[in-house]
Amino acid sequence: MADARVIPLHPEDDGGGRAGAGSQGRSAGDGRSAMSGAPGSARERPAARDDSARDAAAGDSGARDDDDGDHGAGGGEDAEEGTDGGPDWHETLADLTAFARRRLLGQYRVDEFGFDRELTERFFLPLLRTVYDNWFRVEAVGLHNVPHDSGALVVANHSGTLPWDALMTTVALHDYHPTGRQLRMLGADVVFGTPLVGALARKTGQTLACNPDAERLLRGGEIVGVWPEGFKGIGKPFRDRYKLQRFGRGGFVSAAMRSGVPIVPCSIVGAEEIYPKIGDIRPLARLLGLPYFPVTPFFPHLGPLGTVPLPSKWYIEFGEPIDTAEHGPEAAEDPMVVFNISDQVRETIQETIYRLLAQRRTVFFG
Amino acid sequence: MVPNVVLVTGVSRFVGAHLAGRLAENSAVGRVLGVDSEHPRRELSRRMGRAEFVRADIRNPLIARIISEAAVDTVVHASSNTDEMPVARAAMKEMNVLGTMRLLAACQESPHVRKLVVKSTSAVYGASSRDPAVFDEEMAPKDLPSSGYAKDAVEVEGYVRGFGRRRPDVDVTLLRFTDLIGPRIDSVLTRYFSLPLVPTVFGHDARLQLLHPEDALAVLRRAALEDLPGVFNVGADGVLMLGQAIRRAGRIPVPIPGTMVSPLAGFFRGANLASLSAEQMRFLNFGRVVDTAKLRDRFGFAPRWTTRQAFDDFVHGRELRPVIDPDVVESAEREINRTITRLR
Incomplete structure (x- = not known):
């Protein structure tokens, strides 16, 4: 098939x-x-x-x-x-x-964010789907925790040097969710300033990680995806795998609270092993304007071949939604509440990751 | 409250002239004075109807005498920040910024003035990859525009705010328009889309939000006739991608590497083909979309044309001869379908 x-x-x-x-x-x-x-x-x-x-x-x-x-x-x-x-x-x-x-x-x-649904569904998703099914053999569970027709903020752990985890989560929600939700992700500004990448990100529904954009999407009933660890998470060395990094300033929590939508913690296991980052050439990264320049056992010395991700077996688990509406929109200004929820989300994801890791027998066959 | 004497600046341009004519059509308005430093062209002065043309430069102290002697109660400043006609940069800045300062000084002095309507531009929000996708009236850009008419617009808005503080009895309506596009308007953008091969920046595709001039005129008219103080974004619904717009116009996009853009823009300007400033090229990189909820809810206006309709009206109204003809493409498609049907 x-x-x-x-x-x-x-x-x-x-x-x-x-x-x-x-x-x-x-x-x-x-x-x-x-x-x-x-x-x-x-x-x-x-x-x-x-x-x-x-x-x-x-x-x-x-x-x-x-x-x-x-x-x-x-x-x-x-x-x-x-x-x-x-x-x-x-x-x-x-x-x-x-x-x-x-x-x-x-x-x-296209919508006001530049999202081109037709191009995404007919061109990009089919490409990602083959990777999802045949390369990473992703198993997604807990999709019922993502709302069927209202807004929600999906918060996930970030790993893997290149954001394959974000792309696979998109496929999981689009193809396996009962109502097929399109994930609208929030990306770093360096993404949108880069030629080709930035245009591609906009066309596939991504927007800048900032509160106005996040709240606008959430109020519009969209599923918004956020990776609060940012570059600290995706670019962390291999020895730190599955250790969640700091969760920023909790801006994602206040965005969810102001929009009155739940937060769905999402734990991804398998993405850490796709490019084991064992080194970082900082001068080269600075020269190219990148947050890091990874060295893996296969990159850069194997050239383009080194950019092929290792075929680890993936699990994506969507956890119980965390309600933010009970605190009311004004609590978004209360740093105590915001940090508590941020920590709760972080711990949920970390615990789920440990549980999934304990169940996993091998990296490549699950 | 309907104004008695309205003064409209910039009537040698499309928006100013048409607005003066529309206001003059309203019999409740006593007098409409149209001011500009040069005569409007024949077809524009016909549009002005019973509005009176006063040849005056708003940078000249004469403007203060006109305002006080004619007992002008409503001033519509429609000449600022215009990117309709590319003129020399220094002259444009002088007209925009110094002209506005003079005009506001004259308004401040006259006790009759009760209302000020300023046509500004959404370019004040800048255009960068680090800004939110959609701007509302409260937002400020990460990087203030540092050049071109956008910088002028930021300065003009600053003076207008200052005026509002000094004359709190005057209702100030500040309208931030997105780019106008329509069959009869001549602007940097319409010239850009009229090129057979349209230069774009490689690897970028801007989101465009446009506005039909008819909607722009309706908003300005309403702002002049009614009391609706505040800052409002004015733009049509919907978004076109730059590449999409170029294809809808039947043009061929020619992506140019980012580093080559400035020299080429200089060449185009020199050859008088198209005038694109650095500011406009940035706009073509990232584009800009504004939130018009406040326009709908508080101002009570819903644009009749969507961005797409306004653009198509421009394409059809200008009778742009498409380089890629939609009819050819569609007949090719029909041919393929016919072949398929025959084969099965």
Whole structure:
């Protein structure tokens, strides 16, 4: 089934060989049932469908833009019909040409943060999904702790030199949550100042880690992801693995309190081993304007090969939501309350990590 | 309360002239005086209707006499911070900052003045990767704009705040407009999108929030006719990405490495093709979106055009001949679909 999840962006170089792609990819456009498109699918993925249904219901403006997107597509109706016959390369191709045309003519919509849902669901998520399923073989549990249709702040531990943990959490919430939530992450400012990376982060729904943006997203009912350890967490040496770093100033707690949303602690095990960082070339990091320049057993001396993450087996556990609304929005100004909740979240994540580590027998096979 | 005598600055430009005309259409308004240092072009002066044109430079003390002798009670300062026509930088700064100072001094002196409406720009929020994605009226940028009309706008707003402190009896409405785009407006941005190959900064895609000039005029008119003091962001709903907008205009984006931008911008300015300052290039890096909730709730105005509609109106109204023709793309798509249907 793995090939069924790859959706090429450019239909030009698709010779029809990846025929199954449509079953997943078309999800952005119509609200069909999940299983009819991919009858052999081992896992249920209700996510994308609910998303598109919600979009359709979201308002007439969305509908208007869909019209805008489809007026040139003669194949739209064909695609609607042949849903019972399993994967069909005809409709896949028609669908891909429509997608290509929309990208070429700018007939898509982004939200005020620059989030491009269509591009994310049809291009980036399928790529990440293959890594999720086949490389890290992620097991996500406790997804019911993430609200179905309201805002929440997902707080997770950060590790692994490159933010693969954030990307995998996105896939877990999008594909395996009952209502398929899109994770909107808060990133460091260095991300948004970097060419390509910054634009990519915005297009896939990320925004700057600052309270106004976080609260705006949370009030809008989004799931916001935050990694409060920041660079201290993701760039820590291998010997410190699974030791949670300091949790900043607790800005994420006050954002959740002011928005009246719960905090969902999220513990990720497996990401620490993908790039064992045994050294740091500080002058080079300073030269390149990076927070650190990692040395792993394979990088930099193996070059590009060294950037391939080790295939550790991952577990992502979403814990019981921590209610912040009971303290009231004015408690967001009370440093005592803020630090208490911050510590509570941190301890929950640390304990969950220890429990998951105790259950894990080997790094690569779980 | 409907004003009796309104003075509008900057009537040789699109917004000023049209606003003067709109205000003159209202029979409850006694007189509308349009001031500028140069005559409005023929088609603009036709728009002004019964509004009177007074040729005066707002940097000249004459402006104080006009305001006091005509017993002007409402001043709409629509000439500041305009990026409609690229002019020499020094002259623009003088006009923006010193002109505003003079005008405010004249207003402060006249006992008749009860209301001041200032057209400012959302450029005061700057544009950087370290700022929140959406600005509301209370926010200040991490880096204050250090050059160009954005810096002027910050200074102008400072003087307007000072004026508000010295004359607390005057209602001050400060309107921060996003970039205007429409078929009849000529600005840096419209010229930029009219280039067949549109230079963009490599690796960046800005979020654009635009505003249709009709909406801008409606907001200014309402601010002049009603008492709505405060600072308001004025922008259309929705966001277009820069790359998306360029494609919607049928243009081809040409990404330029960041280090090459300044020399190329200089070349374009020299060749009189497009005038892009460093400030505007930063804007094209990151873009800027403002929160218009206050405009809706407190000012009571909802823009009729979305960003996308305003942009499409500009593209169709200008009759830009697309380099990439949507019809060609769509017929190609239909052709592919037909082939598929035949094959199965």
